[in-house]
Amino acid sequence: MITALVDLLGIFYANNDLSNFEVIARSLQAAIPNDLVSLQFLGLVYYRTGRVDEAVSVFERVVRRCGCRAAAPADADISDNERSSTVCLRESTRPNPLLAKAWHDLGAVLLQLRRFELAIPALRNSLSAEPDSTPAMLALGRAGLGAADLDLAHTCFSTVLEKRPESGEARIGLGLVLPETPQVRGGLGVFRQSPRVQERRGAVARGWRSWAV
Incomplete structure (x- = not known):
């Protein structure tokens, strides 16, 4: 039953059928x-349908739930x-580009809400479902910057x-990471190589710095 319901989630989301999702x-x-999984997807659909307060409440519930799991003894019985x-x-993170889109959009919402501790696993799940997704990898990099996880x-x-x-987005993102490390000169070099920076240096730099935090 779980597999069938998870498959339906992907199908309905791909068709933008948020009601059935x-x-x-x-x-x-x-x-x-x-x-x-279902809690976070409820938060996603609440946010996308304008019920922002409900979405925030759901995400706070998710954080509390994660905290309870982390605090459970290692030898506790599994219910x-x-x-x-x-x-x-497991079913929602197996290879499936439809579900990858839902996880990616969830991560994007959590980035907007600055809930980086939830955005990172959501975007990792998106990459599990679609490993070659450049948008998800870029978004995960943004989440890493927001969470001050420079290695990520x-x-x-x-x-x-x-x-x-040729990715200007990745070059600028990397340029924002490296100045925070001892490799400042390398970071500036990467930043300046971006064609987009050379064309629109001021506007792009301001926009991406705002985007990164």
Whole structure:
């Protein structure tokens, strides 16, 4: 049942059918109380349909739920709900570009809300579902910058540049990372190589610096 419901989530989201996407997320939440996947997707649909306060409330609930899990003893018994939640996460992060889009958009919403601690795993899940996604990798780099995880940001922007040397976004992102490390000169060099910076240096630099934090 879980696999079928997760597949429907991807199909409805790809078709921008947010009403049925919400129905399925609620069905999963009813079947697996406090499941983190369906909770986060409910937050996504609330945000996208203008119910921002409800979305924020859901994301705060997710943070509390994650805290409870982290505080649980290592040898604590695993409940049936937790086993089902594990299955739900596994099914929602298997290769599937439809679900990758939902995870990516969730990460983008969390970035806007500056909930970097939730944005990072959401974007990692997007990459699990679609490993070659450049937008998700760039967004994960942005989340790393927001969370002051410079190693993560550096890895993400460098990975994009290996595949797409022409990416101005990745060059600027990497340029923002490196000045915060001892490799200042290297960072400035990368930053200045971006064709977009050379064409619109002032506007782009301001826009991306604002974007990064």
